[in-house]
Amino acid sequence: MQELLVQIFSYIRGIWLRRWPMLLTAWIVCGVGWVVVLKMPDQYESSAKVYVDTKSVLQPLLRGIAIQGDINQQVALMSRTLFSRPNLEKVARMTDLDLQVSNDAQMDQLLASMKNNATMSAARRQNIFTITFVNEDPEVAKKVVQAFLTVFVESSLGSSRKDSNVAQRFLDEQIKEYEARLDEAENKVKLFKQENIGLMPGSGADYFSRLEQQKGKLKFEKDRLEELQNSRDELSRQMQKEKPTIGLSPTANIFGDGVAHPLDARILDTEARLDELLLQYTDKHPDVIALKEVLVKLTEQRAMDLEKAKEEIPEVADATPLQQNPVYQQLKIA
DSSP, X not given: OHHHHHHHHHHHHHHHHTHHHHHHHHHXXXXXXXXXXXXXXXXXXXXXXXXXXXXXXXXXXXXXOOOOOOHHHHHHHHHHHHTSHHHHHHHHHHTTGGGGOOSHXXXXXXXXXXXXXXXXXXXXXXXXXEEEEEESSHHHHHHHHHHHHHHHHHHHHHHHHHHHHHHHHHHHHHHHHHHHHHHHHHHHHHHHHHHTTTTSTTSSSOHHHHHHHHHHHHHHHHHXXXXXXXXXXXXXXXXXXXXXXXXXXXXOOOOGGGSOOTTHHHHHHHHHHHXXXXXXXXXXXXXXXXXXXXXXXXXHHHHHHHHHHHHHOOOOOOOOEEEEOHHHHHHHHO
């Protein structure tokens, strides 16, 4: 630290010893500088800020190019587009600067000077750009900046109109395509409804209600079929108990089951009443049980009478039936 202080003090001492030559040199340099500055022409700077939708403006330029959304790249592309030779020539004609040149070389020199004096920079806010132009004449600087803004706006509007027309044509084509698809789908739906007119929802009842209705009808028919089968079985059982024919001829002299008996009419009448009850009730019904008991007693009584008749008449001739059993015929028809 002591060595550093010693060195600093030595520098100060050297400057103090040479102060007069240094002051003389400084005054000479300042005088020359003041003369040069006084001889330099005045420079006026004109600037304008503009908001640019970079997505719509740069999209045609960046089509097919994979780049990141860097603000410096956007500014470079905007400057390259705005300060191109066609735009510079248009600005020169709008500001009457082209009247100062008489040949192509002078025109090239003028365009190069305009391009060097014009700049575009980005502000802190996004999509805000500043166009600046420097010139010796303030009116020229202002006119050039205004011309750059006009050219930029016109080119942007032209691109926007072009993009809008392309988008409009694309939307019209998409609308026509979707209309064709919609018509095709509606025709398919119409054909399907025609083929399934009775099964579609809204044609009286939906699918599930019709399904439940058909299930109810199926259950009803099954119950009815079971009832008819039971009746058929009962009629078959009753037919097994009946004989196809009843009665004998007056000249026949019979014994056994073919012998006419006074109880035959009551037995037949009891069996007929029992058959009628069995068609309505089961075997456990009290009326059915009572008729069965009466029928059993009548049958036993008839059997006892026939046994006595067999003992009294040892032989009988063949007997022929007199008529068919009506109860048997009715059961057969049922």
